Amino acid sequence: MTLDRSLIAGLPAFAGLEGRDLDAVLARARSSRFPKDSEVFSQGAEASSFFLLLNGHIRVVRTSPEGHQVIARYINEGELFGIAVAMGRTIYPASAVAAVDCVVLTWPNTAWPEIQARAPAFGASAYQTIGTRLQETQAQVMEMSTQQVEQRIAHALLRIVSQSGKKTPEGIEIDFPITRQDIAEMTGTTLHTVSRLLSAWEDEGIVKGSRQKVVVTDPHGLMLVADNRRRK
Amino acid sequence: MTLDRSLIAGLPAFAGLEGRDLDAVLARARSSRFPKDSEVFSQGAEASSFFLLLNGHIRVVRTSPEGHQVIARYINEGELFGIAVAMGRTIYPASAVAAVDCVVLTWPNTAWPEIQARAPAFGASAYQTIGTRLQETQAQVMEMSTQQVEQRIAHALLRIVSQSGKKTPEGIEIDFPITRQDIAEMTGTTLHTVSRLLSAWEDEGIVKGSRQKVVVTDPHGLMLVADNRRRK
DNA sequence: GCCGCTCTTTGCGCTGGCGCAAACAGGCAG
DNA sequence: CTGCCTGTTTGCGCCAGCGCAAAGAGCGGC
DSSP: OOOOHHHHHGGGGTTOHHHHHHHHHTOOOOEEEEOOOEEEEOOTTTEEOOOEEEEEEEEEEEEEETSSSEEEEOTTTTOOOOOOGGGGGSSSEEEEEEEEEEEEEEEEGGHHHHHHHOOOHHHHHHHHHHHHHHHHHHHHHHHHHSSSSHHHHHHHHHHHHHHHHEEEEEEESSOOOHHHHHHHHHHHHHHHHHHHHHHHHHHTEEEEEETEEEEESOOHHHHHHHHOOOOO | OOOOOHHTSSSSGGOOOOOOHHHHHHHEEEEEEEEEOOOOOOOTTTTTTTEEEEEEEEEEEEOOOOOOOEEEEOOOOOOOEOOOGGGSSSBBSSSSEEEEEEEEEEEGGHHHHHHHHHHHHHHHHHHHHHHHHHHHHHHHHHHHHHHHHHHHHHHHHHHHHHHHHHEEETEEESSSOOHHHHHHHHSSOOHHHHHHHHHHHHTSSEEEEEETEEEOOOOOHHHHHTOOOOOO
8 A cells, every 4th residue: 555656756647746745646546456357437437536557457448328349548557547537527438447457546536626736747747648648539530530440450559569568579469468359349340350350460470369469570561551551 | 809808708618717817818819810711720730829719610620641631520619729738739630720700719828827827717628628529539439430321420410510500490500511521521431422321311301401501400300310210 | 694613413333341150269167 | 177168260241331433503703
């Protein structure tokens, strides 16, 4: 429960915070553990807290009334999430699910005004996070409007790998378990199509896949696919 | 150039602002006119100002490197836009084009810190605007992932009509000029498909279209289409 | 009043990607 | 070790929606 301040203070969300103010912010947080596949918060529930992911990977999922699921994004270590309070929202618009065992800092929403007064840089970081996500989401709309499935999947893989890639002898590996279905839900397609394309790429030596795992063996080749510039 | 304070003060962005603080905020703004089809700001340009639409309708357009255009949203009267500064962005991620002759309030970005200190409610309104747009954009991604073109177009029309609809004897009319191409760029499809569907709907008595104009004559019928629940 | 530009409509053929179905495989529990 | 559960692969047929093409139709400018 005692927080390792030196680790935390290095996160972008706390950039520019002095010792005293940092303490004040951290004092309102509590740290907790979420086992794999557990929900940190649930779509439609009253937003009572906001969060920072200290360790692990979290999947943000929206479910439609008809039951379709879409993965809005993955949260990486050090990122804020569930910051409905900063958007003036009272319910969570999506669910957050631990993709692996996670360690999460939780603040009650009631602490938000105080934190913002005490540590404006922290608030600014939250707003910037939201701004970045708006950007990214709009870029995604653009992709879905103008690009073919193959390019969208290639882009999605490149994005994940650049944010959560782990170097291995074989190439860059996504360092959390991800299914074909997950990739399909990120790109608005079906697991069948994802599976087919990954198989094709594997034949071309661009990626290597196995159960819940994807390794990009030829990032440059994947970029060519993403830009639709590879020789067929 | 003198602003009609009584009109402006009623806008949600200024809710809860006292006379003196309101004056302080407005003092930093200047009002200007943008003729139809002119650009208020341009994608990729350095973000130097933020804006509030007093009158008219504005189209926010993103253009891909390959030249594809996508309409991210329409700005309605009273809304803030181009608020890159509130997202910690330094360039505009899209262009804003006047769909009709428009009247716009412009603030220099340099005024932002002062305004936020002086009138926190104004800042909060900006953040809420961004939050709402993130929500809407994510909902759009969801739609594009899970729904057919016909339903997406129906939803898009319903959204426009609910925000910018004008009652007429025939039904609810979109009160700015909008082409089939525009609708296609909002929904990630082609003008051909839009034209075909609108024609079909016209035969069913749901809408009525003409050059750069769409009138929804049967909103309820259109909702059935949007939910994919109409009898074919 | 005529011309030209932009916007719209419609036909036709094609194909990317989906839906369905079935077989296969890795990993964990018992 | 065995069986089961979850995830993956692959074949096949189909169809929604796109691309292309060409013909109309308002509207503004001259």
